Amino acid sequence: xxxxxxxxxxxxxxxxxxxxxxxxxxxxxxxxxxxxxxxxxxxxxxxxxxxxxxxxxxxxxxxxxxxxxxxxxxxxxxxxxxxxxxxxxxxxxxxxxxxxxxxxxxxxxxxxxxxxxxxxxxxxxxxxxxxxxxxxxxx
Amino acid sequence: xxxxxxxxxxxxxxxxxxxxxxxxxxxxxxxxxxxxxxxxxxxxxxxxxxxxxxxxxxxxxxxxxxxxxxxxxxxxxxxxxxxxxxxxxxxxxxxxxxxxxxxxxxxxxxxxxxxxxxxxxxxxxxxxxxxxxxxxxxxxxxxxxxxxxxxxxxx
Numbered sequence: 001x002x003x004x005x006x007x008x009x010x011x012x013x014x015x016x017x018x019x020x021x022x023x024x025x026x027x028x029x030x031x032x033x034x035x036x037x038x039x040x041x042x043x044x045x046x047x048x049x050x051x052x053x054x055x056x057x058x059x060x061x062x063x064x065x066x067x068x069x070x071x072x073x074x075x076x077x078x079x080x081x082x083x084x085x086x087x088x089x090x091x092x093x094x095x096x097x098x099x100x101x102x103x104x105x106x107x108x109x110x111x112x113x114x115x116x117x118x119x120x121x122x123x124x125x126x127x128x129x130x131x132x133x134x135x136x137x138x139x
Numbered sequence: 140x141x142x143x144x145x146x147x148x149x150x151x152x153x154x155x156x157x158x159x160x161x162x163x164x165x166x167x168x169x170x171x172x173x174x175x176x177x178x179x180x181x182x183x184x185x186x187x188x189x190x191x192x193x194x195x196x197x198x199x200x201x202x203x204x205x206x207x208x209x210x211x212x213x214x215x216x217x218x219x220x221x222x223x224x225x226x227x228x229x230x231x232x233x234x235x236x237x238x239x240x241x242x243x244x245x246x247x248x249x250x251x252x253x254x255x256x257x258x259x260x261x262x263x264x265x266x267x268x269x270x271x272x273x274x275x276x277x278x279x280x281x282x283x284x285x286x287x288x289x290x291x292x293x294x
Contacts, residue, residue, distance in 0.1 A: 054271070055271055057232060061228075077153075085153045086141050086145070087154060088156060089155050
């Protein structure tokens with residue numbers, strides 16, 4: 001039978017990027033908030049403490065922050081004619097778990113920008129600039 | 140690693156689908172290699188000449204020969220991966236002794252931060268690498284990593 005708990009003003013379903021930001025805003029506004037999240041609780045210290053957090057084998061290679069795939073995984077296929085099979089090891093698709101959600105999955109890695117990234121930025125900037133100039137002429 | 144069914148060979152894009160844990164994979168494949176060399180009167184792998192060892196490994200890499208249920212190319216891939224991990228992972232795991240792998244490529248290891256260097260540009264970073272398990276006197280204590288209080292089990 002469902003347990004009935006004390007009522008609160010707001011319940012966050014999932015405490016990831018959006019949940020944590022909302023939680024901060026709502027509690028700042030004086031509301032009583034409960035956040036629901038599956039998996040382990042985590043805190044800045046000790047869970048994200050340096051230098052332990054810089055353990056590349058544990059986190060970047062063995063994906064210790066991701067969902068425990070010894071217990072649960074996803075099956076997938078690329079076309080309807082294939083048989084969907086379980087993802088046995090995490091590779092490019094990284095389902096997360098625990099407090100912090102996908103906000104922790106970037107794993108502290110900020111990749112150096114490639115030449116193409118600047119190219120994209122330049123192209124978009126110049127497109128925006130010409131759009132702005134066009135709008136200026138029309139007005 | 141997920142170890143329940145359904146078990147069937149997948150496409151390469153579906154990733155690893157063998158039923159073996161890494162330990163089982165290595166044991167099966169190494170047993171089959173030892174057996175293969177014994178049956179063909181070549182002794183043990185360790186006793187082969189270096190160029191014969193290379194040729195044998197190259198054949199394993201190229202072919203998908205059956206090694207106790209493990210395709211030899213998958214075994215080779217795993218062996219290469221584990222070798223790289225052993226050589227470049229933190230010495231806390233027992234490999235990369237004296238941080239030789241890191242010194243080789245100039246990797247600084249696991250410094251907690253680089254605050255002192257943030258405003259310094261164009262200078263070479265010459266400090267020796269730092270291990271996760273290094274004490275104040277620089278001795279690396281090799282032991283299984285103690286899991287952070289609430290971190291999920293590593294896979």
